[in-house]
Amino acid sequence: MRHVVADTLSGIALAMEAPFRIGDWVDIDTLAQAKVIEIGWRTTRLQTPDATYMILPNSQISRQRITNYSAPKRDFRLQVSITLDHVLPIGKARDIMLSALSNAKLIQQEPKPDIRVQSYEENGICYTVRYWVPKFELAVDCRDEVFSLIDEALRDAGSIAPYRRIQLINAPLRTDADQPE
DSSP states (O other): OHHHHHHHHHHHHHHHHOSOOTTOEEEETTTEEEEEEEEOSSEEEEEOTTOOEEEEEHHHHHTSOEEETTSSOSOEEEEEEEEEOTTSOHHHHHHHHHHHHTTOSSSBSSSOOEEEEEEEETTEEEEEEEEEESSGGGHHHHHHHHHHHHHHHHHHTTOOOOOOOOOOOOOOOOOGGGSOO
């Protein structure tokens, strides 16, 4: 009975505060990242991006940090990291990536995507590519488009992301007889 009362009171609090509405995409800290389908007095019903239907008690939701990707506006910024070889100058790397992103169909062109140097690592220079997504449902497709366009542009420019190189040497095996005494 205690849980029913807690869920109902939490439902009333959620209704008054309105941290999300039906149709909003939310991240409920440790519980779910999903679209709000229904908000009741005791429970909230969600649908995850993989079409899983979840029913969460409102008392659990009210104890979590809630990130609403649909409010106050539906668009939001995402970022991805990419590491490029040191031989590619930073200015040229930025130009290649920004030019590639100007051909994007899914990400927003305003505000413009931008590129920041994140760190200078042993295996290359790590960049953060920041771009705006028009709505949460497109986040995965936008990320795929960003990586695909940048990969194609870098390959066309003759620059690819660094990879671990191992040099194999085919040398004859040494035996004890080969060892000097």
